[in-house]
Amino acid sequence: MSGGAYIAAKRQCEALNEADVECAFLTIEHDWSLETSSYETTTDSDNPKLKPMMRKYKFADEFAQAYIEPNRSALSNSPFSIWRRNSETNDALLALLNNEGFTHVHFHYAPQLLNTKLLAQLKSDGIATFITCHDMYYFTGGCHYSATCERFQQNCNHCPQVSTDHHSLISHGFWEKHSAFSQTHANFVFPSQWMHDSFRRSAIGMQIPVKQCHTIRNCIDQTTFSPARSVNIQALRERFNIPADDIVVMAGAVDNTERRKGFEQLKTVLLATSKKLRELKSSRKITLITFGGSDQSKRINTQSIRQLALGSLSSIKVRDVMQCADVLLFTSSQDNYPNVVLEAIHCGTLVLATESGGTKELLSDAPHRTINTGSIERDCLELAELLVADDLPKWIRQAKVPSKSFLKNNSPRSVASTLSQVYQEALA
Incomplete structure (x- = not known):
């Protein structure tokens, strides 16, 4: 794992632990042999693993990609994901959070993990939920970067990043996401003010109270990155x-x-x-x-x-x-x-x-x-x-x-x- 969101999340977790704020870094284990979803913790590690049943966990993503990718326009080839109402991993993740006594959960790059039913259950269980917008996915119909499009300010109908969307999955996903966030108390974190402002301009972001939106920078690994002599x-x-x-x-x-x-x-x-x-x-x-x-x-x-x-x-x-x-x-x-x-x-x-x-x-x-x-x-x-x-x-x-x-x-x-x-x- 080496993407920017993964690196930023890992550094924040390490910074919190260094500051005596207990924080665990959850990763997902891709084991296609598993028949059920579960989680794993070890006594000598603060980093639990979520272990999904990969055939079901990846099905929704593979279906979305099979639907979207052949229809991509020339505007962009950045990642594109479809919002989910439910996920195979929900029960295992909720069991981990509740059994291990976590009071907060902070999602970074999690388009395959976060979904409508999970957000509702986190609210019901009293677990404070944070979502970092490393890209624009959480307030669009599916694109991770909008290119020149501003339709996320209204409804994401007729997405210019795809040539056809016969079943209107993108606009349906947008409004499903809109409804899910409106009914929870999730807090949103933005590494840049530009991303924060983009969120506030979106139809999804407009409904979120200002007090639940925070610009917090990515931090640097000062041990590794420094000027050389x-x-x-x-x-x-x-x-x-x-x-x-x-x-x-x-x-x-x-x-x-x-x-x-x-x-x-x-x-x-x-x-x-x-x-x-x-x-x-x-x-x-x-x-x-x-x-x-x-x-x-x-x-x-x-x-x-x-x-x-x-x-x-x-x-x-x-x-x-x-x-x-x-x-x-x-x-x-x-x-x-x-x-x-x-x-x-x-x-x-x-x-x-x-x-x-x-x-x-x-x-x-x-x-x-x-x-x-x-x-x-x-x-x-x-x-x-x-x-x-x-x-x-x-x-x-x-x-x-x-x-x-x-x-x-x-x-x-x-x-x-x-x-x-x-x-x-x-x-x-």
Whole structure:
């Protein structure tokens, strides 16, 4: 498990335990041999496992994907899920929460787990429920990111992300979700103010009291991600066979095939940068390091820019790349509070980015830059201008020390303190 929501949830759980707030991290075990759903706890671990009967648990998801995916339009290929009224896992999850004495449950990325009947039973059992919106799924008819669509403000009828929806599953799912949330006292958490504002504009979010909505940042793993000393940077560059004087630009995502991640825009930026370097007859040398969970990262061919395509990386190896990189180039068209940007800033890496969702909030401090000209093409050209700018080395030096406000807002201690407070208020 390596997605952004999983990483953010794990870090928050660790931060809460460090702050003496008892917290267990629930994971789902995918064992197709199980004939019933159950849960498992161990005496030496605070991390219980939910063990669903996979044939029933996955059926609804596989049905939805078989219905939706063949009908996807060109607008987006981001994940799409259909809301559920019930789930095979409900009884096992409720037994775990009640038998083990949990007073709160906090859902992060759980489209296969959260459902109408479960929300009602959690309310009946008096278990305070929190839901973090790592994407837009909880207030749309099914899309996890809306692209340019704003229909979640009304009813999600005629979804532009699918070409046909003959059975109106998307709009029915939207209103089922609307009804489910209106009848519970669930609290909603948003890593970015942008996601919070999007929720409040939605027909689903409008009905939720303001006191049940909280902007709480994702926190950083301060042990793993930190600026490297000069001697370590030199050693890392030697390991990757990067010349000491090169400007090192990094770019990547868990899945580079997802269109909103902006891989096509990244290629446009690099092609424009390569062209400008040749036109200026610049002596600047750039090494591009790409990483991610697809082979898209191997398809960038530019003159004047040397490339290393590293594929999927562990957190430690991502940290190593960040520590030897000068610039993170981030070209997503829609994002919440991306961990890769959070981690890069904490490693002292300059971030040049398109202004996408909550990214602007992360990059509010100089020398980091966000671009929003109103045109994707112009945004790409502006980012290329920054990569060839005379001031780039100065910005790289300035980024080596993250601002005090950034460190405070995203520290595990600060995030744990805020979470603990809203958890207490939910029981008042």
